[in-house]
Amino acid sequence: MRLSLLGLLATAGVAGAAPPDAAKLEFFEKKVRPVLVGHCNQCHSADTKPAGNLRVDDHHGLLTGGNGGPAVVPGQPEKSLLLKRVAHDAKKQMPAEGEKLSPAQIADLTQWVKDGAVWPAVRVPATLGKGRPGYDKLRAEHWAFKPVANAPVPAVTDAAWPRDDIDRFVLAALDAKGLKPVGDADPVTLVRRVTFDLTGLPPTPAEVDAFVRDPSLPALVDRLLAAPAFGERWGRHWLDAARYGESTGPSRNIPYPHAWRYRDYVIDAVNADVPFDRFVREQLAGDLLAAATDAERDRLRTATGFLALGVKDVNQRFKVRFEMDNVDEQIDAVTRSTIGLTVSCARCHDHKFDPIPTTDYYALAGIFTSTDATAGVRNKMGGGGLDYYAPDGLVRLSGEGPAAPPAVLAKAKAELDTHKKAWDAIRGTPEGLKKAADGQPTQRPFRLKFEKAQADYQALTDPAARGYAVHGAREGKVADTEVRLRGEAEKRGPVVPRGFLTAFPVPGAAAVTATESGRRELADWLVSPNNPLTARVAVNRVWLHLFGRGLVNTPDNFGVMGDTPSHPELLDHLAGRFVRDGWSLKRLVRTLVLTRAYGLSSEATPAHRTADPGNVLLWRHTPRRLEAEELRDAVLASAGTLDRSRPEGSPARALKMIEMRDNGPEAKGVHEAADRSRVRSVYLPLLRGVTPKALEVFDPADQTLVTVKRDTTTVPGQALFLLNSPFVRRNALALADRLLAATTDDAERVTTAYRLTLGRSPSQAEVERALGFVGEYESAYRAEPRPLPAVPRPAAPRPKGPTPEVIDPDQIDQTGEAVTEDVVRPRDSRTAAWLALTQALYGSAEFRYVK
Template identity: 45%
Template sequence: MNSHLFIPGAAVFLCSALGATAAETAFFESKIRPVLVKHCYECHSAESGKAKGGLLVDTKQGLLSGGDTGPAIVPGEPGKSLLLKAMRHEDPDLAMPPKGPALAKAVAADFETWIREGAADPRISSAPVAERPPVDVESGRKFWSYQKPQTPQSPEVKNQDWPRRELDRHILAKLEKEGLSPSPDATPAVLLRRLHLDLTGLPPTPGETNAFVKAWAQEEGREALLATTVDGLLKSPRFAERWARHWLDVARFAESNGRESNLVFPHAWRYRDYVVDAIQADKPYDRFITEQIAGDLLPAKDDAERAQLLIATGFLAMGAKGLNEMSKAQFATDLADEQLDTVARAVTASSVACARCHDHKSEPFSMEDYYALAGIFQSTRTHYGTWIDSENNNGSSLIRLPDLPGQLIPNKSVTAARVAQLKADRAKLDAEEKAQNDYMAKARLEGKDISSEGFELLRNVIRILWSRGGIDGQLMTVDEDGSALPLCMGVEEAAKIRDAQLLNRGEIGQPVKAVKRGFPAVFEVPQAAPGSGRSGRLELAQWLTNPAHPLTSRVIANRVWRHLFGVGLVRTADNFGYSGERPSHPELLDALAQQMMQQGWSLKAMVREIALSRSYRQSSDFREDCFEKDPDNRLLWRAHKRRLDAEVIRDSMLAVSGELDLSRRPGSLVTEFAGQSVSLIGFNQALPADLDGSVRRSIYLPVVRDHLPDVLELFDFAEPTLVTGHRDVTNVPMQALYLMNGPWVQQRAAALARRVMQEKPTLEEQQRRAFVLCYNRPPDPQEKKLTERFFQTVRGSIEGRPEVDAPTLLALYCQSLLAGAEFRYVD
């Protein structure tokens, strides 16, 4: 069967070779893994850099080995499996998730079934080599990733005709050393499709493909043609939208809080647009990082730049928060921890946050290192814009932006009378609160017993608190006249700058000593320590972007490589530490890191360098001799076949159907919600069934934590609570069902059918046109026969059904093309 006419779903059953049957693998992928990712990975995974209680749940071995309290699961014995007890909250000391109710009974029942039947788990961990972890500073400085990148010599190669860029010499040298050779170049049509999908997230048009193939025939002009093509794609706004999404994965961008209090962030879209604009302008990466960590502390030439710098700091405000936490001190500590962990993971692929409760078990980070950084974020005030209510004990204001001509302000304006009424209502609540406080104070002085009134008094306190929170939430979005204000999420310096207290076992009630704000000792990077009157965020940004820093340039170079080749030179893109994988080509990684800095930290220059290489343009054809020596293709003897990201699948469907709206969505659907609770919004408002009611690019879809649009959820969108530099790729039955039965997919197929009927007069021409639009190539003779058979078979099965007319039949054919594997994969 031809791959592009094959609707997926059965591929999951191929995992039986890993020790699990087809049914067991399907059950794990549909019932078990999603729950672990959603509820457990944040605190117990290598991806998050956290292993609370010593437990990791992102590998089979992690669950079997367990943590400090023993194995998390015992296959065949649910009663002895601590994971099951934890999710049922049977033991308060093990309850998971720790804040909030136990998981649904149906979820626990699935886990019980899974464990009883042997806990089949097809996941394979990539265990690091068995070496002693560099847990002290001196040995840590000898580890590869904590040493400054070196400028390697150009490798000697035998085949001098093959390399086109310096990086090609590194790839070829390793291949030749192992007795391997690179694959032939991909065909021009395949190469162009790869370039378009990688750089812009959209397929080329048939006209672009024909022109490129024709020009490629002139061998002497190929390099110039390729350079012109790549440069054009880099200049396109479509490149900025595609590559902005990569950073938003890392920045854990979302438009709601998630967790137990899933409240919306209606102003998060400004940060999204900031990232798109920064990528389009090719803002130097060191400046890009500095603005997001300390934009509020940088000088600005005018109000427009000041607004952008403030919006950039939304990076630190975007994370999920324990909004129902009762302790203000605990909330502040947890918030700083989340920000510290995000910066460390996003910029340096380091798990410093694991040293919160004890010295890091496998990296050269001490508790002093952690709290030196924590003081920087504890001296920072975060604005995220949720107000006090029944789900939120920790309200926050927003940052007021400068007024600018033509500025988009999607907040709702109200009348001046409404503002006056809200203020009057708040004053009335203040008076009620004062009267009650005075009454209780007087009762205490007089020794009066008011215990019988306790419940009523407490209920009144809560009523006043929640009512005032709702009023404050409305008032902070408008001025005195009721006009909507330009606002954003972000950070600024705290009113009180202070060093963090080192906490015994990370417990807020067990301070040991103050730790001066600074940076981890393992890094030999010259940088002034934060001053007494500053948080230290600007110094932190300068330290991270110092050319002497061993990780920052390496990490971003590896992220770019990963997005173009499908796999990073370091496969654990968010973990460059001891527990991560070693680079396949360490000298090449250093060369790219050095080149990144030498070219002014230009992201586009790095993408261009790789896209023009001979290594990038290799075909993906299988070669048995190379496979036997390098089955994982770590030496890059061919291109990796890759499943497209969820957004690219969706955007490509819109592109080929002719419906894609390339305009930027003003604001976000989230700004139009009434109220702030996602659960109440979904209950009270008529929303698109899967939050996908538009035909704009996927980057403008709402990213509501725990409530993503179907196509993003099903095709492995990045978990928006975690720093995600590498998305998992699954192949599960629900994806096939969505492609076969999803109304959104059916609508795109109908639109594609209408398009080809308008463009071509005969059915045969319409079939060919649809095929070329979807796959950037004409069908071969066998595929033509399959198409004819499809129409004959379907016509026969619907004979006598007048509702199935010619356009409907053509739409079914178009849907089979959109559901085909070739449409979802880049070759």
């Protein structure tokens, strides 16, 4: 139906309207366009920063108008602001500079508006909405667009090996290639693996000992799934896909001071095992879902931060481009994070590879143009006096909070009214535009006083300032939108009904209702059990995080240019099982880590490497490098300095929603605090473009894009960080102090150091080598001590007794560490030697990798 409608509209010109009358069009070209070009374009066109946010070189710009409202109302000259400004408004008469319009020119403009304000039709390509050759074949044949199959569980050669049907699929693929799996991992290796995979933290020596004594994997897994750390680890996976960040990014970086509420929502939802289909619904349409209490309603509103917290180019001059860029970013985030398709490639033209015509893109775009998800920011030319901050773009939470005293509020309101009146009286007038002695327009001080009064009043009345607002989404002006030809926001083609992709059918999916944006129906369409992609994409990503490689090795692209499944029947088995089990993430994770395949050793034989060098067939468990957050947290945990409590909010909450110029003092202060912080890495501030130093060299997620599979690089900067970073040296010193305080037996100290950092006991040869290293280092240090900084911190006596489980950084300094901004040095040769050993362990490949 959509394609047929578009075929009809394409013959009718713009947005389904009849072609304009030739005589009226000729009148526009001869009489009206020359006036607009000659007298208006210099201040109100794409070649300028449009004054008042008004465009006169764009028909839609005239109809929607600028800050003052619609400039032209077709057929109603008396309601058209353009005519008032050029003819009747003495204070704000246009053009502001140069020759005023003649009575004849004003009469021509009036006649043009009276006759309907005709404008040349945008030329619509005849191919619009028809798709590319081969689309029908792709819809029918591409594996990912076919319904999830219920494949029979295969027979295997070794019936005793599998623990689950998942193992049978794995072993059957190995049997087909004549390969056998390697042996099982030993308990010490397995407990470290599963603890990191489920919590992002290393097991303590006591936890390792307990598992070795009683290697009950189900009991261990159940304990880890119930721990708050599970949500912190697996919530971070979703935050990667949700391109979570605490500022707008690109050219003008504006903080999102309330973004942490969405972060906490994600962590809490994962810990509560909110079913994945419900999880998606909440983030796309939480504001439209029923809630029994104010707290639940606020939780659902906060969930829609998923749509609001993307990158926004607030420096974009044109509001319509700003809006359509945001829509594009939302379409990309939604589709890549849930169904693994690059739908945004169809913004300018039909998708070159996947059967996604441009009309499908704008069917989705209409859902988001009907949604208000501004995150509290606007583009620079968006109007108003508070720069990029748009408090009305934040979503209100329940409650009001303490209000300012009535007298204070009344005084601020009176000052605002006074300065607004003065600003309105002079703005745009010849007097206001006249240059003052400083070269600035005379009206500038009036604007600055108004903006300050507005900011002062907002500080008293803005619910966000009192904690009763959040970045999120809500319903906007509900309407279908037009195709934007070649992706250009101003070049509007025919209107496309709101709807979903036509690449694959989703039986039973409801159509978009006329009275709502369509986000509710879009969410239902995405998580329908009949959608062939969503469950497949979800289980593939869980497999990726547990096995190091997805069954589909392009986890964010299930389209034609993506990979094909290595085990297609297993993928569908998992997808169907995931849905039948209620979309439970915890149940899926538990099932996978209890398989025989997950518990394999990471050892490799030459024969295996030759037959399957990439371990695609899963004959062993592939070792993986710790992610940036895991590595930092592991350093803190082993040193005894990790604070496992959840902090209140984020350091970014203290920032105002104004530009951080060159990511300067504001961002620097926040991230210096991050470098000193002891909380888990998921709680560090993540202003876009300013990554905490302890994370940046180990391939953290790109906060500007949907990230499903992180890069894993090995570069010199990583070794230099582990060698020179004050963070690593400070915690290596804390670990050294912990060892020295715990016992007087040096061999026992070495064993404890290995167990805390590597999760295992050292061999006798490793103990002897470490003791030899410590002795040689201490002697060399004593013979040629390194000079202390010129102005060290005063040292306090070292406290007696065992080192506490969590050490305060200031306490570390007082036990003998002499510190400048970038220097961490031990107090004596003995501490220096153990510091060198612990830092060497942090720098080892075994510390950075999980077998």
